[in-house]
Amino acid sequence: MRIVVDGMGGDNAPKSNIEGVVNAIKEYNVDIIITGDKDLLEKELSNYDFDKSKLEIVHTTEVIENEDKPVKAIRSKKDSSMVVGLRLVKEGKAQAFISAGNTGAVLAGGVFVVGRIKGIDRPCLCPALPNVKRGMTIIADGGANADCKPINLVQFAGMSNIYASKVLQINNPKVALANIGIEEGKGNDLVKKSYEELKNLDLNFIGNIEARDVINAHTDIIVCDGFTGNILLKSTEGVAMSVMKLIKETLLSSTKGKLGAMLIKDDLKKLKGYMDYSEYGGAPLLGVNGGVIKAHGSSDSKAIKNAINQGIKFVKGNVVKEIEEFLEKNQPGDK
Amino acid sequence: MRIVVDGMGGDNAPKSNIEGVVNAIKEYNVDIIITGDKDLLEKELSNYDFDKSKLEIVHTTEVIENEDKPVKAIRSKKDSSMVVGLRLVKEGKAQAFISAGNTGAVLAGGVFVVGRIKGIDRPCLCPALPNVKRGMTIIADGGANADCKPINLVQFAGMSNIYASKVLQINNPKVALANIGIEEGKGNDLVKKSYEELKNLDLNFIGNIEARDVINAHTDIIVCDGFTGNILLKSTEGVAMSVMKLIKETLLSSTKGKLGAMLIKDDLKKLKGYMDYSEYGGAPLLGVNGGVIKAHGSSDSKAIKNAINQGIKFVKGNVVKEIEEFLEKNQPGDK
Numbered sequence: 001m002r003i004v005v006d007g008m009g010g011d012n013a014p015k016s017n018i019e020g021v022v023n024a025i026k027e028y029n030v031d032i033i034i035t036g037d038k039d040l041l042e043k044e045l046s047n048y049d050f051d052k053s054k055l056e057i058v059h060t061t062e063v064i065e066n067e068d069k070p071v072k073a074i075r076s077k078k079d080s081s082m083v084v085g086l087r088l089v090k091e092g093k094a095q096a097f098i099s100a101g102n103t104g105a106v107l108a109g110g111v112f113v114v115g116r117i118k119g120i121d122r123p124c125l126c127p128a129l130p131n132v133k134r135g136m137t138i139i140a141d142g143g144a145n146a147d148c149k150p151i152n153l154v155q156f157a158g159m160s161n162i163y164a165s166k167v168l169q170i171n172n173p174k175v176a177l178a179n180i181g182i183e184e185g186k187g188n189d190l191v192k193k194s195y196e197e198l199k200n201l202d203l204n205f206i207g208n209i210e211a212r213d214v215i216n217a218h219t220d221i222i223v224c225d226g227f228t229g230n231i232l233l234k235s236t237e238g239v240a241m242s243v244m245k246l247i248k249e250t251l252l253s254s255t256k257g258k259l260g261a262m263l264i265k266d267d268l269k270k271l272k273g274y275m276d277y278s279e280y281g282g283a284p285l286l287g288v289n290g291g292v293i294k295a296h297g298s299s300d301s302k303a304i305k306n307a308i309n310q311g312i313k314f315v316k317g318n319v320v321k322e323i324e325e326f327l328e329k330n331q332p333g334d335k
Numbered sequence: 336m337r338i339v340v341d342g343m344g345g346d347n348a349p350k351s352n353i354e355g356v357v358n359a360i361k362e363y364n365v366d367i368i369i370t371g372d373k374d375l376l377e378k379e380l381s382n383y384d385f386d387k388s389k390l391e392i393v394h395t396t397e398v399i400e401n402e403d404k405p406v407k408a409i410r411s412k413k414d415s416s417m418v419v420g421l422r423l424v425k426e427g428k429a430q431a432f433i434s435a436g437n438t439g440a441v442l443a444g445g446v447f448v449v450g451r452i453k454g455i456d457r458p459c460l461c462p463a464l465p466n467v468k469r470g471m472t473i474i475a476d477g478g479a480n481a482d483c484k485p486i487n488l489v490q491f492a493g494m495s496n497i498y499a500s501k502v503l504q505i506n507n508p509k510v511a512l513a514n515i516g517i518e519e520g521k522g523n524d525l526v527k528k529s530y531e532e533l534k535n536l537d538l539n540f541i542g543n544i545e546a547r548d549v550i551n552a553h554t555d556i557i558v559c560d561g562f563t564g565n566i567l568l569k570s571t572e573g574v575a576m577s578v579m580k581l582i583k584e585t586l587l588s589s590t591k592g593k594l595g596a597m598l599i600k601d602d603l604k605k606l607k608g609y610m611d612y613s614e615y616g617g618a619p620l621l622g623v624n625g626g627v628i629k630a631h632g633s634s635d636s637k638a639i640k641n642a643i644n645q646g647i648k649f650v651k652g653n654v655v656k657e658i659e660e661f662l663e664k665n666q667p668g669d670k
Contacts, residue, residue: 132581146522212569212572213573214570216577226515227515231513231563231566232570235566236574237547238547238551239570239578256598256601260595263594264599266591
């Protein structure tokens with residue numbers, strides 16, 4: 001098994017990427033390829049002592065920036081650390097690709113360079129949201145597909161169910177449909193039709209879930225179109241951060257509050273870290289012919305190391321093969 | 336002007352409804368009709384001293400419960416406090432109707448009993464979300480229409496703009512489109528097409544807003560389909576309440592935290608009340624031929640009084656006539 005890491009993607013690249021790679025090699029004894037500017041990467045690597053036989057550098061001359069238009073960047077920057085990394089997966093020289101770079105470009109590159117699994121209409125991005133039980137809830141799709149048909153939601157459910165079982169090792173994951181009411185028959189056309197299909201799938205479908213309960217850990221997976229998934233993710237992020245800010249402001253407005261704030265500072269900090277979904281590693285793009293994992297843009301070395309570990313589990317869990325088997329059983333061509 | 340109040344709707348009816356009505360008569364010197372069981376209402380009213388010439392009771396024999404199917408309830412419970420109240424608006428005997436009862440029934444009754452304004456395809460519900468500047472952000476639509484076309488979002492924008500100006504007295508309200516990115520051209524088909532129409536309207540359209548900024552008071556109004564609106568509202572509610580709960584748990588898990596918690600208890604309580612959107616009065620159903628205001632199900636007497644005041648401002652602001660003028664200027668029939 002080989003994992004390829006985009007050495008130039010992310011706000012803290014290449015420093016955090018290199019440190020994450022070195023720590024992953026030490027901890028998981030994994031073979032890694034890193035793509036990027038050779039001089040830059042070697043200079044950074046010289047700070048570390050590790051088994052150099054486990055790492056290969058593939059030199060690239062271009063970088064896809066966050067400001068780049070995703071599809072255009074994938075098509076025009078052929079020698080970027082991202083496109084070259086994805087191509088290594090396509091060619092079977094590596095089994096999973098990790099990048100903390102431009103999200104849209106990772107999605108576009110996953111589809112155009114690595115390619116979709118035969119029978120998959122739309123791959124989906126599956127980020128995880130922290131929940132009140134200090135666990136994670138997977139959002140499928142978390143933003144790759146703004147417009148969806150019922151067949152897409154059915155495939156998102158099947159793929160994320162496999163990911164949750166095989167990579168996150170959740171036993172018989174609960175799958176719920178994001179909706180505006182819990183009763184069957186609620187919602188817009190898309191969710192009403194999807195509900196009918198989801199209840200016939202061979203997985204643990206528990207019905208609808210309302211947005212207010214997303215954070216309450218009632219389910220392991222939330223299935224939705226990517227527009228709704230993005231609204232859910234960003235609304236949760238925005239409200240959590242704003243409430244923490246409001247608490248700080250409220251406390252600092254009174255003497256008693258200031259005293260209290262001093263006492264609870266460490267607890268609040270711990271809580272803030274826990275609510276920050278960037279700490280939860282990467283989001284896989286499911287439905288392409290290999291592992292493609294998008295790490296958060298602000299990933300530190302720990303987040304990169306965690307994403308590499310996700311990649312290892314993705315490969316060991318045979319996720320691509322499992323998805324192919326799901327498709328065979330559920331004949332998406334008929335729908 | 337006369338305002339009609341559903342005497343039997345809401346978790347605290349008729350007690351809070353009566354107290355709210357009495358206080359509204361005292362504070363706003365307004366004429367009110369209350370619908371419901373006459374004996375029950377008179378018994379409750381006997382606790383208060385007020386100008387009885389300002390209040391009329393219209394006796395009704397049925398109540399629409401929260402468990403009732405909305406459309407069926409409106410059609411079958413013809414002598415319910417809700418249907419009778421709505422009919423009084425339809426017949427011009429009152430200009431606005433307030434209910435804390437079954438939300439779906441208020442929406443269905445607004446459309447089927449009071450009737451749509453000619454040219455309005457879909458009326459919209461406009462609840463307000465608290466924001467970090469301790470103000471409110473209006474969501475249009477907040478859940479009345481799960482499936483929408485661009486013409487609906489255009490009308491939601493026009494109607495909520497009038498409501499924000501005339502009732503909430505916001506000067507030149509900012510109107511934004513809920514989306515998954517801020518750049519023009521982002522989003523699903525609905526928002527892309529709606530964006531094109533919204534930028535040509537004669538109102539202060541500021542472009543797209545992401546869900547993470549909904550709480551940050553960057554805009555006065557957020558336009559979206561009702562499915563998205565419901566996700567935004569309930570996700571905000573769920574996350575805010577859960578974060579407060581997590582903070583409590585975190586603090587109570589350490590001795591230092593417990594001490595801090597004692598000091599900040601009052602501040603947190605204040606903040607919790609502020610985040611609870613049920614405190615912010617009613618949500619108008621815009622696009623029907625009269626004032627229809629849905630107060631929160633758990634409304635206390637203050638919330639009922641505030642909703643009555645909203646009704647008064649709705650009538651004084653000539654909202655229905657303003658919406659008709661908006662339609663004339665923007666010829667929705669052409670789209």
